[in-house]
Amino acid sequence: MISDAQFEADLFYNIKFLRISCDFNVPTIFPISFLRRFYNLEGLEVVSCNFKELASFKSDACEDKDMIITIPKIKKLKLNAVNNIRHIWKQGSPLDHICASLECLELWQCGNLNNLGLELSFSENLTTLDVLKCNKMLELTTSSKARSLVCLVTMRIRECEMMREVIASDEDDTSYEIVFRALKHLELHCLQSLTSFCSGNYTLRFPSLEQVTLSQCPKMKNFNQGELSTPKLHKLWLTKTEFKGSWAGDIKATVEQLYKEQVGYRGLQHLKFSKFPELIDIWSRNPHEMLDLTTLKFVEVCDSNNLRYIFNLSMAFSLGQLRQMEIKRCGNLKQVIKEEGSITMVEEAIAYSSKIISIFPHLQSIIVESCLNMTSFYLGSKGLECPSLVEIKVIGCSNMTTFVSTFSRDEDKEAIIGDEVDNVATFFSDKVRLILLNESSFIHLIFFLCGCGSSHLHIIYILQ
Incomplete structure (x- = not known):
């Protein structure tokens, strides 16, 4: 494991992107304090590691909470093949500070990740969310936490075998309207268990949504149960390169038509x-x-x-x-x-x-x-x-x-x-x-x- 004492204090001063890859013999908690040396860090990628947690006050020098302010705020976080991680965020974690300005989150092949568990401090600046092959996910997030995605422009969810819906109902949720104010691009690809975007009786509003790609989702019977508003959307695409697109008057009617025609089986591998x-x-x-x-x-x-x-x-x-x-x-x-x-x-x-x-x-x-x-x-x-x-x-x-x-x-x-x-x-x-x-x-x-x-x-x- 890398130790702070091995390097000069300003060695990593100008580095903006850091990629960490390690074998399965390393500790299960990511040594978050090491990031103090990367004063201008903007992007962090963690690949093929055994970490069960990304950050904890119990690891390394992070026991001293005052040291958190010396860790840079990153704009992009990517986890790739971090199979043991089940939860990304914990309340009061150092990630509260590190991800306060996060704009892009990519989660690829995290086989045991249950859901995003997004908190407001992480998601209010998020513009891009990309989830790929997270096969234990039953849903992406809950209705109450989805409301914090106010800046999200692009959402991609692909090849998650067990995902049944994108937004699940939250028992503590007292509001019945969810607004994705900035979302322009939505891609749902190869989600063989997906039945709907949101099964709860919520009103969904997408005032900026312009492009929806829906492919290889054979069980998706409907988009949502409640009211739906997509004033800028006029086509639903089956592939990114498709020219014609599909449309039956609105997105709900289009999804129902595609299900009846068994279009979701098209393109399956x-x-x-x-x-x-x-x-x-x-x-x-x-x-x-x-x-x-x-x-x-x-x-x-x-x-x-x-x-x-x-x-x-x-x-x-x-x-x-x-x-x-x-x-x-x-x-x-x-x-x-x-x-x-x-x-x-x-x-x-x-x-x-x-x-x-x-x-x-x-x-x-x-x-x-x-x-x-x-x-x-x-x-x-x-x-x-x-x-x-x-x-x-x-x-x-x-x-x-x-x-x-x-x-x-x-x-x-x-x-x-x-x-x-x-x-x-x-x-x-x-x-x-x-x-x-x-x-x-x-x-x-x-x-x-x-x-x-x-x-x-x-x-x-x-x-x-």
């Missing part, structure tokens, strides 16, 4: 069906009701008895970015990909010949577990090609005797299969092609066949 039971119902009736999922990289389908198949071929071809697929405990699932309807789209996607279908170009991993009625991954009229596949796991699927209908490989590829060649050949048949990306890559096909279509464990390496 990670999708766990267990978090969206309503999605399973839509999917089982007609997958084409779903909007664009071309950005999807990970999909997990677990504990569903409604689906007999997950994709038809035309939908499968639209998932060009998919990297990983996990399917577990789906009792009525027969196969993952079903060939049905027109094959025009399929033929357009064929890579090598009319007998081979190139599908999921970036898919690397397939995991199928405890799907007792599943008979195959794909039983179609054409061969199947997954050019990036490196791993398949099939566990506890007692009725799966064939993974895909046809299996083949190029003459210049060597298959090292082991002793159970006949059983593996039956599992794949003779026409499906698994093309490798480069000379060093290989494919692991791992079948835990206790309860599967054969009785032994097979590990197959197909090498360049």
